[in-house]
Amino acid sequence: MSPTDQLVANTEGTELYIEVQHFYGRQMRLLDEAEVEAWAATFTEDGVFAANAHPEPARGRAAIEAGARQAASQLAAEGIQRRHWLGMLEVAPRADGAIVVRSYALILSTKLGGQAEVRLSCTCDDVLVRKDGQLLVQDRRVFRDDLPKG
Structure with missing residues (x-):
């Protein structure tokens, strides 16, 4: 089932x-x-x-953490600060209680002593779920604009 299946009208609105x-x-x-x-x-x-x-996708929290740790180490070694900006959110609750969120993401990079630059432009499709009252990402799909979506 795709993340956008079973969308329901957003009746929870602004909150x-x-x-x-x-x-x-x-x-x-x-x-x-x-x-x-x-x-x-x-x-x-x-x-x-x-x-x-x-x-291949990273599956499971441990694999996701390992990938992020490797990226953070590489950026630190290169003296690069990354900033992620997500915007243009489209938020839609599904009938099963999950929340589908589509957004644009800009990734900015600044080398120590250098100028900030837009490094990547992406779209992000998430499925969020609640566990113990907290939102968590169950499924994230990131599509860089410079690469084929496939």
Whole structure:
């Protein structure tokens, strides 16, 4: 089943949208500050992170954390600060209680002593679920604009 199957009308409106915005603000800040364990904890234990830039999806929180840790180490070694900006969110609850979120993502890179630049432009399709009252990513699909979507 695709993430957009079984969409229902957004009757929760503004409160849900604000909650999702807050979730992403915290999640992206954790990633940009190299808090990879805390960032990975924003995924379900069986979460999936797939990207058209990766040959295979990362499956499970441990694999997602390992990938983020490797990327953070490489960026630190190169003296690069990354910032992720998500915007243009489309938030839609599904009948099963999950929330489908589609967004645009810009990834900015700044080399120590250098100028900030837009490194990547992407779309992001997430399925969020609630566990113990907290939003978590169950499934993330990232599509870089410079690569085939396939």
